[in-house]
Amino acid sequence: MDNAGVALEEGVVAQQKLAARVDGVFAAPFDHFETRSVDALELGFDGIANDFHAGITRKSGGREPWYPRGTEMRNERQLTIVSPDELAIIARRMNLPEIKSEWIGANLLVSGLPRLSFLPAGSLLFFRNGVTLKVDAMNHPCRLAGRAIAENAKMPDHKVGALEFARQGRRLRGLTAWVEKPGRIVAGEEITVRVPEQWIYRA
Structure with missing residues (x-):
């Protein structure tokens, strides 16, 4: 094996098997971002x-600058x-008593996984009743969710609240799947x- 191969093998993190629990399930009306308990x-x-986010395909937005906005994609x-x-x-960083899952459009509240937002793409969630979800990526905090927090928490300045969530919620916003x-x-x-094998790719 050449030096590059040796370095890659040394940098590989083995696959893991973890346990978690569903604490809450939520869905969004087809015309609204925020969810409600179901x-x-x-x-x-x-x-x-x-659900608001249902569909085999969706329209691209600001997260996909490589496509013209509105391009149909998976x-x-x-x-x-x-x-x-x-x-x-x-919530603590934003000086709020709480942030509810529903306010930011979450569908699943899951406990038992340390640093949930860092689960890598490709991780599989096997639910006891038979569902399997595949993690796509870390979800990034946006101003839409931030404004919903500001409104529900009755913050005096909704614009400031939206910006504060985008800043304080970085790498804590959960996952998309x-x-x-x-x-x-x-x-x-x-x-x-x-959790699949992981490594840092460097060309």
Whole structure:
């Protein structure tokens, strides 16, 4: 094996198997960003039925500057997953008593995973009742979610609140994921998480 191969092998982090739990399930009306608590999430290959982010495809936006805005593309952002621990950190940084999952459009509140937002792309979440979700990427805090926080928390300046969330919520906003195996998710359900091998790629 050449030197580059040796360096890569030494830098590989082995795959992991972790356990987690669903603390809450939420869905958004088809015409609104914020979510609300529901009894269960009914998932198809296009995401949550009638949800704001449902669809096999979606329109590109500011996160995809390599496409003209509005380009139809694969919807890898069907669900948003957040952690109670990370929401508590953001709330503390913003001097708020709490930030609710619903305010920022989350679909799943998941506990038991340290640093949930750092789960790498390709991680698989196997839910006890049969659903499998695949992690696409870390979700970045945006002003839309920040404004929703400011409004719900009754902050005096909504514009400042929106900007503050974008700053304080960095790398704590959770994950986006898509449905690999459809089914039904309920609160209290156990999750097995498989984290793939990881390494830093440097050309």
